[in-house]
Amino acid sequence: MSFLRRLFRRKKPAPLVCSITLDDNGNPVGDDPNHQHTGACFVDFEPLALVELFQSQGCVSCPPAVPSIIKAATERPNRLLLTYNVTLFDHLGWKDTLASNGPGDQRQRAYVKRWGRNTLFTPQVVVNGLADASGAKGAGEVHETVDRARSGIQLPWHVYLDANDTELRIDSDAPGQHSHGHSHSHTTTETESTDGVPTTAAAAAPSTPVYDILVATYRSSDQNIKIGKGPNKGKKLPHHNAVIDITKAGQWQGGDLTVPLPVPKSAMHHGTEAVAFLQEGPGGPIIAAAKI
Known part of the structure; x- marks a missing residue:
């Protein structure tokens, strides 16, 4: 991936395999300015979940x-776990110390609304905005939820x-808002499969749907917080990659696009990291993600 990083920093098309040649020093030369992206341009690899x-x-079920x-979500490559604390059980005698000003409540409710549900629960594991589970059954349930999410999205283009x-x-062969030619554009629609998992499928539409470009900042160090009151008094709850904030950096609707980060990586506070992702509206499917 270091080679692909060098290509991007030189603002060359990122991971292309059909239009780049290298000089003796390994530097890209001779790019075709009229090159049109096709499916053959993109390296096939397992994306970040x-x-x-x-x-x-x-929540008595969380400790x-x-x-x-946490173990199941972090023990395999190409996964990033983000933790959101919610205020759902603050009425039981202990106010969650990380939930009051966090984005957890809003995101969890957005998923519930999108999926047409009327209940909230914790713990809840949501993968790529497509599949969810409680995670209470252990590692196998988490792995299975990741697998369902990976197979639950079917896009007619690459991003x-x-x-x-x-x-x-963002590099993509998805037709942009002002694309020309004979490409067929699609949108993604959600249906609920027999096992209750929202599935994104391709359907004919006039243009590529609009995706929010979101940046989540989170604490890179784990926290193990001791609970002072309520049903979990005296217990400790681990927090891995606790989300601090989510910022909308723009919108994407096909084609190639470059947008500035809300905060440069070099200016982030010590102990803070970030991930960017594309999501089809509140509670929608997440189709791409990359650590910053």
Whole structure:
């Protein structure tokens, strides 16, 4: 991936295999300015899966379940676990210390609304905005949820998201809003399969749907918070990659696009990291993600 990073920092098309030649020093030369992206341009690799964990310090089910969820979500490559604390159980005598000003409540409710449900629960594991589970059954349930999410999205085009210190870059053969030619554009629609998992499928539409370009900042160090009151008094709850904030950096609707980061990576506070991702509206499917 270091070679692809060098290509991006030189603002060359990111991971292309059909239009780049190298000189004796390994530098790209001779790019075709009239090149049109096709499916053959994109390297086939397993993309980063975004695993979102919604938990509460006042939830009696969280202390026993969360450690195994964290282990399962982090023990395999190409996964990133983000933790959101929610206020769902603050009325039981202990206000969650990380939930009051966090984005957890809003994101969890957006998923519930999108999926047509009327209940909230913790712990809840959501993968790529497509598949969810409680995670209480252990590692196998988390792995199975990731697999369902990976197979639940079917796009008629490719998209690749990458970042340097100051910019996010999206490379795609998806037809842009002002695309010309004979390409067929599609949108994604959600249906619920027999096992209750929202599935994204391709359907004919006039243009590529609009995706929000989001940047989530999170604490890179783990926290193990001792709970002082309520049903979990005296217990400790681990927090892995606790999300601090989510910022909308723009919107994408096909084609190639470069947008500035809300905050340059070099200016982020010590102990803070970030990930960018493309999501089809609140509670929608996440089709690409990249650590910054």
